[in-house]
Every structure is written in structure tokens, then in C-alpha cells.
Amino acid sequence: MLRCLPKVPDFIIPFQSLALPTFHISSVSHCLHKHIELNSPCPTDLSDYIVLLQQCTNRKSLWDLRRTHLHMHKSGFPHLSLGNKLIQSYLKCGSIEDASNLFDEMPQRHIVTWNSMISAYVCHGLSGEAIGLFERMCLENVFADEFTFSIVFKAFSDMGLVHGGRKAHGLLVVLGVEVSDAFVGSGLVDMYAKFGRLRDARLVCDRVVEKDVVLLTALIVGCTQHGENGEALEVFRGMIVEGIKANDFTFSSILIACGVLGDRSGMQIHGLMVKFGYDYVVACRTSLVTMYSKCGSIDDSLKVFERCPGANLVTWTALITGLVQNGREESSLLMFKQMVGKSLSPNAFTLSSVLRACSVLAMYEQGQQIHCIVFKTGLHGERYVGAALIDMYGKCGSIGMARLVFDSLDKRGVVLINSMINSYAQSGYGEGAVELFDHMRKSGIEPNDATFLSVLSACSNAGLVEEGCRIFSSLQRNSKLDPSTDHYACVVDLLGRAGRLEEAENLIKQVEEPDVVLWRTLLSACRIHGKVEMARRVMTRVLELDQGNEGAHVLLSNIFASAGEWSEVSNMKIAMKDMKLKKSPGMSWIKVDREVHTFMAGDPSHPSATEINEELERLREKIESLGYVPDVRFVLQDLNEEEKKRSLYYHSEKIAIAFGLLSNKHNNTCIRIFKNLRVCGDCHNWIKYVSKVSEREIIARDAKRFHHFTDGMCSCGDHW
Known part of the structure; x- marks a missing residue:
């Protein structure tokens, strides 16, 4: 038996004794009026086998296809003469292994066959194999065509092989394949965009003469994926000016860009989407919900959602997330309840959002119920869900449950550790936060900005001055991170609460452009320690940066009240009244x-x-x-x-x-x-x-x- 044929298991009846069914070609083609029996001792002609292969392909019957292939070999028919057809049939029946074996057996292969195999590898997530086959093709002096390059560019982008992709681009130029063709250009633009090389993507796009929607959408998607949302919007506007009609992928991507930018042009794009008839496409509606919620128009998100009767899980999740982001936590929990009532099983993003809503509202019981759903859906090991659970229990004051969740997770990356440190910080367990931070560094996990902010906050809340100063010094020495004003504010608060106000003030002066938060933090420390004169001086700094800072006025008024300077309190109240500032009632x-x-x-x-x-x-x-x-x-x-x-x-x-x-x-x-x-x-x-x-x-x-x-x-x- 040829190597290209699958090995027949021992329990299969030998071919010679098997009564194979008769294939009725007449049922497929009225021009053929005879029957072919696979156990016929005589070989059949080419057209009969072509029809048989088509029948197997139409039924997606890999078993019958293998039997047909076996019969061709058994009857002495030169099956490799139908190699291309067989490979296509195997690929359409889902057996890339059989197709690959047959491909290797063929003495000569048409460019279409090479392309089919490379494409199949990419479609099956085997981009490495696709690139290997492309390199083999080049070594065998088979000239790649436009289709080859469009496929292999995707393989390089999937693998993140920038150098290999650029070499393939160079080969394309050497072979004289025209980049101005939209088909090849789209592949190149998509590859460079995924690499984050947007300048190269734009240069390729500019060289293409007949630009189409696929090409420009690839550029728009690349821009949005790498944070160049303004550029994406410019490409979209140019596309509309040139009269190129956007498709659903274009709308979905550009609406997300509008949401990130908070750009109200999203409403105009919504109008275009309706005009072109894409407002009923679920992906477009989901992007609309996200866009409006990110622009702060959550009521518009709700209107779009209400007109979407067949909303899927992604759309529900987009709305629930938007409600949480816009301070509608209670509404998000109600929507979550409705979603579950429709028998839609939540995913990790849905659960993370509703857990965040419970965190904000400190809804301990509801958080526990959602924790049960997390277990039922099997998502308790997902890191973002785990981080949301830790955060929820931490913000509900249940530090013990937060730690239990943390300890139950196998992979404790920086996201989970940050959540646990922050939970310790909020509950005043500074020692636990510092211990976890030190253990993190010993384990080789590099802290990020959020880690340092949480652990410094923990030190401030617990009065751990020496530990806090040590950690802040390590941040200042970190070559990859720069202390932000938030980090400085934590240390100013730490020193100020410890009564080291002069050190805190000197630290603020080290900041190139100290903001109002830093000076207000020091003002709060003056309130704790009754430092009236320093408070007057600090208040001057605050007013230079923010004349109408309500919190600072209230703080200074309280400082005067604590010192018994009631005339100053009266003056502060008059000044606040003149500026229409009001103290929030407790x-x-x-x-x-x-x-x-x-x-x-x-x-x-x-x-x-x-x-x-x-x-x-x-x-x-x-x-x-x-x-x-x-x-x-x-x-x-x-x-x-x-x-x-x-x-x-x-x-x-x-x-x-x-x-x-x-x-x-x-x-x-x-x-x-x-x-x-x-x-x-x-x-x-x-x-x-x-x-x-x-x-x-x-x-x-x-x-x-x-x-x-x-x-x-x-x-x-x-x-x-």
C-alpha cells in the first residue's frame, strides 16, 4: 500500500472480501447512465472517478473518500493523475493529514495544489507548517503567485515573525508580483498592521491602485488594535470620500475606535450603518452598544440594545460592562439576572463585570451568589475572574475569603497579586501586603505601576513608614518604571500621618510638576497634626493650581475649627458660599x-x-x-x-x-x-x-x- 493511503486497522475486513455499496452516478449526473461498483475487477475511467470524488465531497464522507482512493489504487488506476482532486476532496472532508500524505507522494504538483495545502495549514491553525511548506516550495523553484503570498502573509502575522514576513515581502518584489493589486495588498497591510508596523501598512496601502473595502478594513483594524484610533478614523473618512462602501467588519472596528476616543462622530457612523443596512448585524450592534457606553451615552446603548431582540452573549456582556463603566451598577446586576433568565451562560468578561458592580456597591451576598455561578460555569480558574472575585471580597471587607480565592488559583500572575495586595491595603493589613509584595519579587514576578501603588497605599494605611520608604526607593531605582504623582501621594500621606511633615513637603518639591492632589494630601496631614501655619502655606499652593478646590477649602475650614479659630472658619464659609462650593453631607x-x-x-x-x-x-x-x-x-x-x-x-x-x-x-x-x-x-x-x-x-x-x-x-x- 502506498504511504499516502491511511493504514487500515486490523479489525477492518480485508478489501477483497468486502461487499461495497454501489454508487449511482445517474443520481448525480444525468449525462452518465451506468453504475460503478467499487468492488468491480475492472478499472473505471477518469470521469467516473471525478464524479465519485464529488459525491464524497458533497457528503463530507471521509470514509467513502478513503474507500474510493483505495479502489483507485487497487484497480490499478493511476490515482496520482487525480492528485489535485483527491487533495481538494480530503481537505474539504477535514483530513489535512491524508491530504498532506498524498501531497508528499505526488511527483509533480501544480501551484494550485501548493496553495491549497498552505491555505489548509493556516485555516487549521498550523501556521508554522504553512511557512515550512512555503519555504519548501521556494527551494523546489516553484514560483509563488498572488494567492500564495496573500495566504503566507497571514501565516507570518499569526506567528509574529516580523523578519520572515519582511523577507516574504522582498521575495514578492523580486518575483515581480504587483503589490498594487488589492488582493496581495490586503494581505500585506493585514500582516504589517498586526505587527504594529502601521507606517509600513500605510505605505503598502497607498501603493494599491484599486483600493477595496478588504484592504482598508485591514488597515483600520490594525490601527485600532495598536491604539491608533485617530488614524483609524482618518482612514475610514477617506474611504467614505472615495466612495468605498464599508462592510460589517469595517463598522464594527471603527465604532470601537470612536468609543475609545469618546468621539461623537460615532453617531454619524451609526447613521451610515443604518443607511447601508448593517444595523441588524449582531457584531455591529454590539460595537454600537460599546461605543455609546464608552462615550458616556449609556441611555443610547440601552436604546440600541432594546432594538436587538436576538442579542447574543457578546452583546449582553457589552451592555452589562457599559452599565458598570457608567456608574449604573445596580442596573447591570438586573441585566445580568435577565440574561441568565434567558439561559445564556456568562463568560469570563460577563462575570468580571458583574463582580466589579458588586465591588462598587459592596454587595456581599450578591457577590457570593455570582461566585457560585463562577464555579458552575467552570471559570473559577480564569485569572481575570479570579482577580474580580478577590477585589469583590476585598471591597466587601471579607479579606479571609479574598485570600481563599487567591490561594485556590494555580497561576498567580501580576494581575491576581495586585488584587490581593489591594485587598490587604483597603482593610489595613499592611504587613500582609508587604509580605506578598516581597514574595512576589523573590518569585521572579516583576511588579508594575499598580503593584507599587497598592503596596504603598497599604503601608500608608497601616503606618508602615520604614517599609513604605524602602519600597518607594526600590521604585525610584527601577529602570523600567517611573514613579507617578499617585506613588508620590502615597508616600506623602505615609510621612504626613507619621508626623514627618517637613519630609513630606520636601518630597513634593522633588516632583517636577506637583499636582493639586499632592498638596491636598499634605494639607490633610496638617489637619491630623493641627499644623495651622503650614496649612496656610500649603493652601496657597493648592489655590494656585485649583482655585475652586472644594475639598481643600473644607480641610482648611476644619483645621481652623480644630484650632478654635472661629472667625477664620466664618471667613472660609463665606468664601465657599461666594464660589458656590458645598460641603458634601456625611x-x-x-x-x-x-x-x-x-x-x-x-x-x-x-x-x-x-x-x-x-x-x-x-x-x-x-x-x-x-x-x-x-x-x-x-x-x-x-x-x-x-x-x-x-x-x-x-x-x-x-x-x-x-x-x-x-x-x-x-x-x-x-x-x-x-x-x-x-x-x-x-x-x-x-x-x-x-x-x-x-x-x-x-x-x-x-x-x-x-x-x-x-x-x-x-x-x-x-x-x-
Whole structure:
């Protein structure tokens, strides 16, 4: 048996004794009126075999094709005379191995056969084999044609072989194949674009005389993939001016570019898409949803989605992601529920987005439910889903669950490590963050900008001054990374909270162009340590950069209030009123029985206000017996001593905790509250005492971080 034929397994009945079915050629071609039996002792003519091969190909029957091939060989028919037809049939039946074996057996091969094999390798993801066959073709002095080059350029781009691709381009020039042809030009443009060599892609494109949609779309896609979205938009506009009609691939790509740029021309492109009849193509609608959401027009995204009755998973995911990106986290979770109700199984991108929504809203229970879906879909090992889970548990204050997820993942790259370090940072576990950071570097994993930012934030939150300075020094020595103003802000905060304000100010002066965030961070440190004169000087710097910075005005007003300089406080309030600046009111909220209850200081509007006040009074008596004394330094109003104490009793976080204890009298569940501003020093001390007398864990998430209160202690170590 020839090497090109497949080996027949031992359990197959020998060919001679096999009663093969009769093929009725008359059913295929009315011009042939005879039957061919594969077990016929006499060979048949060429036309009969051609029809048989066509029948096998039409039915995609590899088994019958192999039997036909075997019969040709058995009957003595020169089967290699039909080599091209056989190869084409094997390829169409999905057997690249049989086609390859037959190809090797052929003494002579037509250029069409070479092209078919190279194309088959590329289509089956075997680009390396395709390139090897192309090189063999050149060695055998077979001249490649336009089709050969268009295929092999794709193989080089798939493999990322820039040098090989450029050599193939050179050979194309040597052979005199005309680059001005759109067919070859499209392949070259696509290859150079995928390599990120957009200048070369554009030069090739400019040489093509009859430009078509495939060529220009290849250039547009390459531009968008390498962040040259403005260039992509220019190519698209030129394309429209030249009267070349865009297709669905063009629209899908250019709309994404508009979304990245936030360019409102996306609306005009939407109009063109409708005009050309592509508004019902799912890929185009998905790009529309993404474009509008990235441009901040989430309502337009919803309108597009509502007109898409057959939305697939990709479209649903685009909408859910857009809702999260535009601050519509609750809506994204509702959409996710609807999607699952339609029996669409979420992918990694969908799950990452809804977990991010749970993170922002600190929805612990919903996050746990989505975690279950992650396991059901088998995506618990996917790194971005894992990172989103760690982030969700971290932002919900469940650092233990975050670590469990982290430890369960096999491949812990920089994305996962960053999520875990950031979770430690938010909950005040600086030692854990530093330990993980050091272990990361010892393992050979290089930290990136986000890693340094998270670990420096962890050091700042935990008061780890020496560790923070050590890590910042290593960042400054890093040849691949440059410290950003965010990194400097973390260290300024770290030094400022430790009382090293002069060092913090000198560090700011090292920055070439310090921004308002750096000076505001130092101003906040002045507030902590009551440095009024330094605060005046720093405030001057802030106002030079941002005259109407609301946060800075509030900080300076609070500094004056803490120092008892009430005339200055009055002046600040007048100035803020003139500039129409308003201080954000402090509020706290707690979720009980799936309902969110929001409280403001001294707010009597809650239906359970009477019971809450009674609970606050009971708690006051208990904790004062243990030594709690109201810290009136945190009262920023000009009141007498008794009035100051009374005002502290009804801060929003205290009301929320009292309501949480009332609502969970009969169990020992954790009390979780949230505040839009930072927890004040008196409330922080008050919660420590309450955690002890109530024997409950209390988790408070403020604008900066989490505080875990247990048995009279806080995870921050009183440093926040």
C-alpha cells in the first residue's frame, strides 16, 4: 500500500472480501447512465472517478473518500493523475493529514495544489507548517503567485515573525508580483498592521491602485488594535470620500475606535450603518452598544440594545460592562439576572463585570451568589475572574475569603497579586501586603505601576513608614518604571500621618510638576497634626493650581475649627458660599433584609428613630462604664461643651450601627456599615467600645478604607 493511503486497522475486513455499496452516478449526473461498483475487477475511467470524488465531497464522507482512493489504487488506476482532486476532496472532508500524505507522494504538483495545502495549514491553525511548506516550495523553484503570498502573509502575522514576513515581502518584489493589486495588498497591510508596523501598512496601502473595502478594513483594524484610533478614523473618512462602501467588519472596528476616543462622530457612523443596512448585524450592534457606553451615552446603548431582540452573549456582556463603566451598577446586576433568565451562560468578561458592580456597591451576598455561578460555569480558574472575585471580597471587607480565592488559583500572575495586595491595603493589613509584595519579587514576578501603588497605599494605611520608604526607593531605582504623582501621594500621606511633615513637603518639591492632589494630601496631614501655619502655606499652593478646590477649602475650614479659630472658619464659609462650593453631607447606610437604610447626622426621619435613640442611649451607658469619653475635638462647630458631646452621639455611623444591632438582636452576624466620608476619630473610638460590649464584629467601610472592629480593637491599629 502506498504511504499516502491511511493504514487500515486490523479489525477492518480485508478489501477483497468486502461487499461495497454501489454508487449511482445517474443520481448525480444525468449525462452518465451506468453504475460503478467499487468492488468491480475492472478499472473505471477518469470521469467516473471525478464524479465519485464529488459525491464524497458533497457528503463530507471521509470514509467513502478513503474507500474510493483505495479502489483507485487497487484497480490499478493511476490515482496520482487525480492528485489535485483527491487533495481538494480530503481537505474539504477535514483530513489535512491524508491530504498532506498524498501531497508528499505526488511527483509533480501544480501551484494550485501548493496553495491549497498552505491555505489548509493556516485555516487549521498550523501556521508554522504553512511557512515550512512555503519555504519548501521556494527551494523546489516553484514560483509563488498572488494567492500564495496573500495566504503566507497571514501565516507570518499569526506567528509574529516580523523578519520572515519582511523577507516574504522582498521575495514578492523580486518575483515581480504587483503589490498594487488589492488582493496581495490586503494581505500585506493585514500582516504589517498586526505587527504594529502601521507606517509600513500605510505605505503598502497607498501603493494599491484599486483600493477595496478588504484592504482598508485591514488597515483600520490594525490601527485600532495598536491604539491608533485617530488614524483609524482618518482612514475610514477617506474611504467614505472615495466612495468605498464599508462592510460589517469595517463598522464594527471603527465604532470601537470612536468609543475609545469618546468621539461623537460615532453617531454619524451609526447613521451610515443604518443607511447601508448593517444595523441588524449582531457584531455591529454590539460595537454600537460599546461605543455609546464608552462615550458616556449609556441611555443610547440601552436604546440600541432594546432594538436587538436576538442579542447574543457578546452583546449582553457589552451592555452589562457599559452599565458598570457608567456608574449604573445596580442596573447591570438586573441585566445580568435577565440574561441568565434567558439561559445564556456568562463568560469570563460577563462575570468580571458583574463582580466589579458588586465591588462598587459592596454587595456581599450578591457577590457570593455570582461566585457560585463562577464555579458552575467552570471559570473559577480564569485569572481575570479570579482577580474580580478577590477585589469583590476585598471591597466587601471579607479579606479571609479574598485570600481563599487567591490561594485556590494555580497561576498567580501580576494581575491576581495586585488584587490581593489591594485587598490587604483597603482593610489595613499592611504587613500582609508587604509580605506578598516581597514574595512576589523573590518569585521572579516583576511588579508594575499598580503593584507599587497598592503596596504603598497599604503601608500608608497601616503606618508602615520604614517599609513604605524602602519600597518607594526600590521604585525610584527601577529602570523600567517611573514613579507617578499617585506613588508620590502615597508616600506623602505615609510621612504626613507619621508626623514627618517637613519630609513630606520636601518630597513634593522633588516632583517636577506637583499636582493639586499632592498638596491636598499634605494639607490633610496638617489637619491630623493641627499644623495651622503650614496649612496656610500649603493652601496657597493648592489655590494656585485649583482655585475652586472644594475639598481643600473644607480641610482648611476644619483645621481652623480644630484650632478654635472661629472667625477664620466664618471667613472660609463665606468664601465657599461666594464660589458656590458645598460641603458634601456625611451619611452612612446599612443593608438589612435586602433593603438599604440611609442615615444622616441627627436625622429623625427614619421610621425606627425612637427605637434607635433608645438603643444609642443603652450603648452610651454601657461603653461609658468601660471608660469611653466623647472626644469633642471632632466637633467642628462653635458650641458649648455639653452641646458638643450631644452632637457626637448622633453621628450617622453611630445611628447605622445602632439600627443594625436592633435589626439583628437574635443572631451574632457581622454588622456592615458604609460611609461616604472618613470615619471621625470619636466614632472610631466609639465603635471599638461597642464591638466589645455587643460581642459583635463590626465592619465599617468609609471613603478611604475598611475598619474591622472586634472585641474593642480595630484592624487599622488606630492609624487611618
